[in-house]
Amino acid sequence: MEHEQDESDEESTAENNETEGIDEFDDEETSREIVVPGEVLTEDTKNFFPGRGTIFNKDRTKIISLNIGLKQIKRNYVNVIPLRGFYTPRPGDKVIALVTDKNPVKYRCDINAKEEGILKPKNTVKRGKPRGFRGGAPDNHENSTEKYEIGDILIVKVLSADRLNSPELTTVGKYLGKRRDGLVITIDPPKIPRIIGRSGSMIKMLKNLTNCNIFVTQNGRIWLKGEDIIHERLLIDAIKKIEKEAHTVGLTDRMSEYIESEKKKRGIN
Amino acid sequence: MPLIINDEYPEKLFREDGKRLDGRDKHEIRPIKMEVGVLENADGSAYLEWGNNKIYAAVYGPREVHPHHLAKPDRGILRVFYRMATFSVFERKRPAPGRREKEISMVITDCLEPVLFLELYPSTSFEVFIEVIDADGGTRCASTTVASLALADAGVPMKSLVTALAVGKIDGEIVVDLSGIEDKAGDADLPLAITWFNNEISLLQFDGAMDIEEFDKCLTLGREAAEKIYQIQLDALRSKYISIQESV
Numbered sequence: 010m011e012h013e014q015d016e017s018d019e020e021s022t023a024e025n026n027e028t029e030g031i032d033e034f035d036d037e038e039t040s041r042e043i044v045v046p047g048e049v050l051t052e053d054t055k056n057f058f059p060g061r062g063t064i065f066n067k068d069r070t071k072i073i074s075l076n077i078g079l080k081q082i083k084r085n086y087v088n089v090i091p092l093r094g095f096y097t098p099r100p101g102d103k104v105i106a107l108v109t110d111k112n113p114v115k116y117r118c119d120i121n122a123k124e125e126g127i128l129k130p131k132n133t134v135k136r137g138k139p140r141g142f143r144g145g146a147p148d149n150h151e152n153s154t155e156k157y158e159i160g161d162i163l164i165v166k167v168l169s170a171d172r173l174n175s176p177e178l179t180t181v182g183k184y185l186g187k188r189r190d191g192l193v194i195t196i197d198p199p200k201i202p203r204i205i206g207r208s209g210s211m212i213k214m215l216k217n218l219t220n221c222n223i224f225v226t227q228n229g230r231i232w233l234k235g236e237d238i239i240h241e242r243l244l245i246d247a248i249k250k251i252e253k254e255a256h257t258v259g260l261t262d263r264m265s266e267y268i269e270s271e272k273k274k275r276g277i278n
Numbered sequence: 279m280p281l282i283i284n285d286e287y288p289e290k291l292f293r294e295d296g297k298r299l300d301g302r303d304k305h306e307i308r309p310i311k312m313e314v315g316v317l318e319n320a321d322g323s324a325y326l327e328w329g330n331n332k333i334y335a336a337v338y339g340p341r342e343v344h345p346h347h348l349a350k351p352d353r354g355i356l357r358v359f360y361r362m363a364t365f366s367v368f369e370r371k372r373p374a375p376g377r378r379e380k381e382i383s384m385v386i387t388d389c390l391e392p393v394l395f396l397e398l399y400p401s402t403s404f405e406v407f408i409e410v411i412d413a414d415g416g417t418r419c420a421s422t423t424v425a426s427l428a429l430a431d432a433g434v435p436m437k438s439l440v441t442a443l444a445v446g447k448i449d450g451e452i453v454v455d456l457s458g459i460e461d462k463a464g465d466a467d468l469p470l471a472i473t474w475f476n477n478e479i480s481l482l483q484f485d486g487a488m489d490i491e492e493f494d495k496c497l498t499l500g501r502e503a504a505e506k507i508y509q510i511q512l513d514a515l516r517s518k519y520i521s522i523q524e525s526v
Contacts, residue, residue, distance in 0.1 A: 041523065043516050043519050043520060043523075045430060045439070045512055045516060046393075046430050046435075046436045046437065046438055046439060047436070047437060047438025047439055047474050047475050048512075062435070064437075066475065066476075067476065073437070073438070073475065075395075075435040075436060075437065076433060076435055077430055077431070077515055077519075091433055092433070092519065093322065093431060093432060093433030094433035095321070095340065123339075123340040123341055123342070123399065123402045124342065124402075172398070173351075173400055173401075199433070253522060254522055254526060256522070256523065257522065257523050257526050263526065
């Protein structure tokens with residue numbers, strides 16, 4: 010029984026991120042024009058509709074921006090790709106969570122959102138596992154919170170989330186579970202697509218050049234583990250640089266140049 | 279031995295050459311400098327120098343409300359904490375929040391609420407902390423201006439920025455952007471804030487005596503001056519990102 014408990018944990022490191030391959034920042038339709046809240050994006054309200062981060066004004070004569078971000082016109086929708094913001098949990102998101110509290114019925118996890126996520130013990134073990142002796146008493150883990158401790162780093166999936174209730178989490182699934190090693194860093198959640206890059210180009214480049222395993226999650230937290238601390242430091246510096254320069258053009262090429270030059274400077278092979 | 283300073287105001291608030299005591303014209307605003315993203319640990323932050331005023335604003339949120347009974351189940355709340363540093367004014371200010379600070383916090387909250395979409399964040403709070411490091415008249419207007427900038431920097435969805443400034447009457451003349459001494463010794467003082475998505479006035483306070491024509495003139499002058507300040511706000515927000523774009 011014991012060894013089964015950790016099955017979902019260790020194996021899962023590289024080759025993970027289910028990237029949709031959309032880098033909003035690096036889209037052809039995204040202009041480099043920085044817009045601010047209240048800025049009029051277009052007065053042509055017959056041909057365009059407000060999309061993400063935009064609204065009509067009261068008498069529907071203008072489309073105005075709600076965020077600080079980059080203007081994007083996609084088909085007949087005007088969008089604003091935000092440069093700052095916070096994470097809103099959505100069902101299906103894989104996020105890195107920190108166990109902050111537990112009681113006999115549930116764990117509470119900090120997922121970098123406005124509310125703490127709830128992890129129930131029934132969502133931490135696989136269904137349909139062989140029960141206890143002769144299929145009798147149920148598995149102990151099914152209804153007790155002994156599997157994780159306060160302070161554990163978990164990779165979880167959001168099961169349900171809406172505006173009113175706390176998001177519910179699960180650790181059953183591919184790549185999900187407790188992480189025993191590596192580092193977790195936090196960046197601005199809206200810049201996560203930039204770390205992944207168009208169809209995962211940026212993250213592939215980072216992995217290849219620094220020999221690190223990376224797991225990028227939608228709530229702005231990144232788990233990483235490399236051969237040694239020097240490689241990890243280089244990767245963290247690179248990620249911070251991407252975060253800072255997310256709204257510029259030609260970032261992937263510039264980052265590979267940056268990593269190569271930093272490697273020479275720091276004396277890494 | 280304590281230093282005793284007589285609280286005397288000059289008899290005239292205009293110089294002989296027709297300019298104000300600090301050398302400004304009647305309708306000239308004080309020099310303004312704004313910056314965003316100055317505080318590392320805040321979700322959004324801004325710094326403002328407006329004449330001799332120096333103000334920091336920090337925004338946190340959306341986050342859970344403490345104490346919990348203040349939370350509203352159908353909408354979020356905005357809480358503003360306006361505080362003055364002990365050394366911000368000439369005579370030491372007692373650090374405990376007083377009547378004036380609570381009132382100004384409330385006034386700024388009501389002024390900023392119309393531009394936010396609080397109904398999208400039920401049972402949460404946005405918190406704005408405003409710290410006045412140096413005060414010289416018009417801090418409530420300057421605080422409103424810098425708070426809206428910090429909210430925009432935090433990525434809080436908002437309909438537009440808010441700009442505030444004070445218009446008033448000194449020695450029988452209408453002037454724009456009162457300084458500390460003009461505020462105290464002048465005849466009337468009219469702080470106003472404008473929300474740009476509908477060009478409406480979101481804050482209007484009045485103290486002193488003025489006839490209705492002067493009041494109308496004050497509003498038009500205030501709007502003109504606010505537009506200049508609005509441009510500085512926009513530049514401050516954009517320049518954070520544009521400077522990075524240009525440097526690479």
